[in-house]
Amino acid sequence: MATVTSLDVTKIEPRLKHPTIFTHFDALGAGEELIIENDHDPKPLYYELLGERGNIFTWEYLEKGPTWFVIKITRLAAGGDEETVGAIAARDIRKAEILKARGIDFCCGGNKTLKEASKEAGVNEVELKAALEAADKTPVSPSQDYDKWEPGFLIDYIVNTHHRYVKETLGSICAMAVKVAQRHGEEHPELKKLSRSLAHFADDLLAHLEKEEMELFPAIKDAFAKGADMASAATDSLRQRILMLQKEHSVAGEDLGFFRKLTGNYALPEDACNSYNYLFAKMKEFEDDLQRHIHLENNILFPKALKQVEAQAV
Secondary structure: OOOOEEEHHHHHHHHHHHHHHHHHHHHHOOEEEEEEEEEEOHHHHHOOOOHHOOOOOOEEEEEOOOOOOOEEEEEOOOOOOEHOOOOHHHHHHHHHHHHEEEEEOOOOOOOOOOHHHHHHHOOOOHHHHHHHHHHHHOOOHHHHOOHHHOOHHHHHHHHHHHHHHHHHHHHHHHHHHHHHHHHHHHOOOHHHHHHHHHHHHHHHHHHHHHHHHHHHHHHHHHHHHHHHHHHHHHHHHHHHHHHHHHHHHHHHHHHHHHHHOOOOOOOOOOOOHHHHHHHHHHHHHHHHHHHEEEEEEEHHHHHHHHHHHHHHOO
C-alpha cells in the first residue's frame, strides 16, 4: 500500500514552509502521496514544485476553499515502455471516442497507462483492450487525423475553434449559474458554491488562454520556423512554459471533476426550472469541448513541440 504523508502547512514557520514540503516530497516513492492542508490556495507552490522537480507529480484538490484547501500530491512512477492513454487517443480518434465513452480521462489524465486508467475509472481492462482493438476495423475520416496536421495549422484550429468557444460560452454559463443560484440556492445550497467556483474557474481559464495565445503558441510556431537556429535559452523557456501550462490543464480537469461531484453528476432535482436544465446541459457540453481541447494540446501539439525542442538540443 502506498505511503501517505500529511502536512498542515499553517503550523509551519513561513520561511520553512516550502523547504519542508520539498523535503517530504523528495522522500516519496513512486505512487506515494503527500497531503498538504492550507488556509489559502497554494498555487505558487505548485509552480515552484514544477519548476524545481519537473513534471513528475500529479496535483489534485481534495478541498478547494474558500477557507480551507487540501491538496493531494502524488509522485509519478518513472516512465516505462507501456503506452499511455493520452498517446493512444492522440494516435487514433476512434480509440479516443472509446476511452471517452467509458469515462477514461485521456486529456488531463493522459499520462496514465491503460491499466492505471481503467482501474481508476472502474472499467474492465481486458474488455477495454478488446474494444480498442476492434476500433482498428472501423473507418476513420482523414480530416479527423489531428496527429498528421502541421503544428501551426493545429494551433490555428485550436484558437479559432476551442478558444473561441470558451470565450463565447463561459461568460453566459457563469451568468446563468448566478441566476439559478439566486432562484434555487436556498433549497439546493450547492448551487451557490457552484456559482462562486465557476467564477474563479473562468478567471483562471481565460488567463490561461491568453498565455497560450500571446506567449506559448507564438513560441511553438517560432520553434518550427527557426528549427536548429533557435537559441538554447528560447528552447528552455518553451519547455518550461509547456510544463507549466500542462499543470494548469490538470487543475482545470480537477475543477471539472469537482463540478460534477458537487452537482451529483449534473443530476436535476424535481423542482428544476428551464434555466436549471439549461445550465447543466451547457456545463456538460462545455466539459466535453474542453476535454477535446486539452487533448489536442496535451497529447498532440505539446509532444510535437517538445520533440522539436529536443531535436534542436542535440
